[in-house]
Amino acid sequence: MSTLNKQVWISQIMENFYPEASFLNYAKDMTEHVENDKINLADCGFDPDVLINNTTYPIPIVQRADMPLSIELDLYETENTLVRSPEAVELAYNKLESVIYGHRMTLRAKSGQKAAHAFAPNSDTENTPILVTTGDNNGDGFKRLIPEDILKLKKKYDLLDVPYDNRYLVLDPNHVEDLILYDLKAFKDITDFKNGQPTRFAGFNILQYTKTAKYNLLAKTKLPWGAVSDANTTYGSFSFSSEEVMKADGSVKMFERIDDPELRATVVGFDKRFIALPIRNKAIGAIIAGKI
Template sequence: MPANFPEIWLGRVIQNLNTADVATFLEGIMELDVDVTQINGGTPTEMNKIYVPTTEFEAEILINNTTYPIPFQEYEDGTIEITLDKYQTKVITLPDDKTLGSSYDIIDTATKGTTRPILTTKNKKAIHAIAPQTNTVKTPVLAATGGAEALADASGRLRLTYEDLVIFKGKCDDGEWPAEDRRLVLCTNHWNDLLLDRKNFGNQLIDYAKGKPNPVIAGFELHTYIAMPLFTAAGAKRPYGVVADPTDKTASVAFVKDAIAKKTGITTQYFTPAAINPTRQSNDLSYRHYFIVTPYKTERIGAII
């Protein structure tokens, strides 16, 4: 086994966490250019925090001014403190026989079961965090209507229609969302609803494939994701990881790209070599990874249920 075995594996896991299986709805969201502060490192209360400068300052505009000197307006700003989510694996045991030589092929095979669950979990948590809590002018939550014909699937669920998308666009306009960079992440049900509407969508969705631009419909860049948040029938977001109630609805989530913050924190590997583990003769590994996706403010986010 090479002397730098732990470092090789940690570097490969970090690379895979940053490049593999990225949810398309997060593509193009810039990583925050702020330092990660580690608090209580190496203890059960360890946290990663970031401090993001923010401001709601807007200059007051004078029209046809004739009064001088022009009055002063003081610039004001502040800071948002964000605690990153912590993702930990259980301890993974790797028999020493399989790690001797540890080529990159073996590393990728052995760590795939580590990186994929972390990626899947943090992407699920990300889209849940982006979804609004409830319907407001700034965070519209719209119930699909099935259109004028009240189209429904076999379960009685009203289907999402083009008319619904136009109504939802209007609600986003009312909330003063910028016209550019609006994204709509459709749940599986809603994506399939639009597939059935060939009159309005033709083959735009059928032809959607990896490597092609995402279709833009009613001003929204469309994405789809399989693990979307749950809402109550009344339009309130359910907690992350909750068991679905029969009356819950799976939501599609909309947001403005620049309204979302993303930050990857510290990844730590915990390693016990087989040389000091005579009973199992295995290398014991576990990982701790920090990551967060969150709206900057409670605005420019929405949902369709």
């Protein structure tokens, strides 16, 4: 056996890569714009004004100065796996799935964590509101999330004229608990993903994710990716408009060493290119946990 059928293994890696309940399903998919693992976009200079009952002609012509952007997709690499009898694995779905499973789950988890961090706003601005919870002590020294906090975020999105159908709120597990404890009957169903669609509350489609970005509570700023927490660190839920965030998949590569003489087995590993980002840093928000 000189080589493995890489296409079979790679297609298995990508199978169900975005689970039904993943917030990434609701980001704009810009994979078609990826070339050589880079995505080429344009940073729009401004939106045009709208004239009402205009009586002055000709209508002014204003040139829009778009700034070209070329973004390289992040590279995700799995650790290698030792595979006995790869020919038998390749021909049997269950065996192949058992080998691929760990690689897919690791790539999926890291991609989701990086995307959740990217979609969370960096700081509190008019276009990227960051609110602080105002509920009672949750027992760990943090203020619980209450419905009034979500309604305040709704108002921020209303002022930005974000279409209702495009609004998503991704709850941190602590905030899911807060809402259920606030009203078990009302929020148990709201925080369940049913019939392939998120449930709505206060104008938001409600989703959940376990690895949301961390914030400095005093400054209301997002901690950098991989930063170490300190006494001022808090957790939060994040929100976005589906028209204002994007994802893009790039190449998936498989590496193999066939019939290694020392290991008496075949070694396989995978690389995957992926990126997820806000498009204009607009209509993304967060509700972070206040401290008692």
